Amino acid sequence: MTLHTWPAALRSGVIRAILLTIPVAVLTIGWASVRGASGERLAISTVINVILVASIGIFVGNSGVESFGHVAFSAIGAYAVAILATPPLIKQTKIAEAPFGLAGLQLSVLPAALASLAVVAVAALLIGLVVMRMSGITSTIVTLALLVVVNGIINNWTSLTGGAEAFYGVPLVTTLPITLVVMLIVLFVAGAFRSSPWGLMLQASREDELAAQTMGVNVRLLRLLAFVISAVGAGAAGVLLALLLGAITPNDFYLTLTFITIAMLVLGGKRSTTGAVIGVIVITIGDEIFRWLGDGPTLGGVTLPQLPGFSTLFLGVVIVVVMVWRSAGIMGDREIDDFTKRWFRSGAGTSKVLADSTTRSQARLTATGLVKHFDGVAAVDGVSLEVGPGEIVGLIGPNGAGKTTLLNLLSGVLLADEGTVAINDVALPTKLHRIARTGLARTFQNIRLFKELEVSENVEVTTIVARGSQHEVVEPGDLLATFALLASADRKAGVLAYGDQRRLEIARAAAIGNHFVLLDEPVAGMNEVESLQLRETIRELNALRGAGVLVVDHDLSFILGLCQRIYVLDAGRVIAVGTPQEISSNQAVIEAYIGASVAKDQKPEQHPHPEGPVPSGEQENS
């Protein structure tokens, strides 16, 4: 396993950028020297496309939120540098009426370019602040609207941009070496971000936004960060393109460029920086071939018909075929420098099974008068409960009793209509991602792992969060060793066996939950042997960090055998509280839950047994 630390991220950023720049430089410099001026132009625009696509990938690949609007940032960058760097003499004829005296302004190219990037960054920050408040699919639609709006503004704000006609006279300073250097920087940033703790947390939110938030990942902030970084990269591509073309129109940064960059991104693989480079090169070659074919070349004496739009058809078909055939693209998650990973491999050999903690948590979880309605039905109706320091507490009840809703209230996934949840009399924060930082973590009834991330990475997400909020942090490797998952550390979480997935989810919660871990039906779908094993796992969890555990289940034998204290929930209310002995002989519980004839024969000492509680209906029939 490879840990996501900043030094490791910077190192792999450097290695990846260099390994990727070498072949691109060889290809483009070679092409430019063979084909002269026109070859150089193609070479430079190819490198600019690498900058653009790798930049888009920083946001799209890590966050999993598709964007069709990044070309708008290229447009902003291009027009900003054109307005700032074009000599006033030319501007007087074109945009003499420009606001803020921009028509008379003369900046040399480098300050103009840097100022343009700053403009892009500010624009991206303002747009991102709004867009990141929306759900994934809505923000994708908004990015497309952004593209249309920016294009509309450039077309219509004639006094500033010259409108739909070409803005000419932009200094021609973009050269192949300059572009390659910028590409090297962008590839470094993209590579380092992807391997960094921030990148990992953002990828976790890509896999499961809710789970990431409950594990303490500030999804909105990280998305915004990635959005701004990737927008600045796209802006740099726009700046370079303006300084290459000398004359730009709004449509240079509109649908055609959007189509081609999306084809490049999906072909190579959105999640991989190496994929961005491969996608650009393959699409560029294909695009050139189809463009040439579409121009009606003469082949073997036969002149083919002119087919304008032929290269666009190629792009469309490539996108559809890639999505159908391999939606992760050519590279998927792989990178050119993967082979170097084993040189820096950390810790599988040194990981140790953790000893039981000597310090017990002193935190007490208190819920008071919780009420939650769904469309007028009270799913939870005035529940108060308490989990003492280091206590293992069970919550049982028939289906529909409100167990999962209660757990969602306790973990902050749902907001209560009435009532409070507090740890040591301090109310839980309202922001979901802050709750994990108080040392309260949970698992989900329908397992919500970060499926496409490695097993070790699943745990690492929470250890990173814990590092920012706790004194005693457990190492991911040690946690995996403790929960017997070390052998699978490098496998993707989604391919683990069911029982291992449950254990991994508990290990992930254990990394951050040093005060409380809430488990939602951990033995659902397990046989008796697996359920026994899991009971031991939960005891380990409890011993490991001294954390209190609240287990929700309707497997009575499992709960009776595990917990020190049990709450029984029925129709949204607590109908009984007590020790396993008290609960199994409580008349109200027997009637509501177990069925009279079963309870007579079952003593808590007998649990768990192969023959657990039998549903009342069947028992009566026998």
Add this chain to the structure above:
Amino acid sequence: MNEFLQQLVNGLSLGSTYALLALGLAIVFTIFGLVNFAYGELITIGAYVMLACSNLGLPWIVQALAGIFAAAVASVLMELIAFRPVRHADGTTMLITSFGVAIAVQAILTITVSARARSVPQPAWTIETVSFGGIALPAYQVVTVVVTALALLTMVLVLKRTNFGIAMRGAAEDFTTARLLGVRANRMVSSAFLISGLLAGVGAVLILARTGGAVEPTMGLAPVLKAFVAIVIGGIGSLSGAVVGGLVLGVAEVMLRAYLPGQVTGLTDGILFALVVVVIVVRPEGVMGLKARLRT
């Protein structure tokens, strides 16, 4: 006052077109989980078939019916060819697939017809005006409102009264359960795409009446974007929300265009989208959307 009423009718006419298109998008989204970017190209295909029929000298009503039919067939074919293979993929994969389909259709029209705009001559009544109590209204606006109202009414009747419609609404609520109860998945999906295509085709006819018949390969982008925004306003996943969203959007757009100062009318869409963003930020689940069960 008269001017305001005229603008209001104009807004309702534009809004009802958006509502129609948004409903077509929403039907496919609720059943199939696809945000169909290629929906705009169904409009384009309908318009180009009308162009072809017009070049053949066929009467307008035949052009219109052929355009609607073509859009519906194209919609079903798109699903069969491109979307069925990615049916079980995540939303983003389907979205990008439809984006690829959109690009491909645009390219095919560029190759086979032209990248440049063509014109479908519109019948004389589209530029006439009708008077209601002293208010002169362009005929196409009145026709648009009436046609859309009829189309929506038909949709409501089909969805509420026929077995097929009830099965479809069930599938929109929970596709898996509907299948388990015996609703045939492939037929349901094809029907959803068929209805979606019919609505796009009707939209194409109305859009041509409004714009005087201009067709070009990229003509679908603007209306599909408006339809997207409409379903976002109404709440993604809600059919009635899509209709309300479309009407709201159309009226807002016409009012902005009419009452904004002259120098910023070019920025109408920008201002409109900015307003929509404010709405979404205030009500992330949309105006009519289902209440979010989980905080995400």
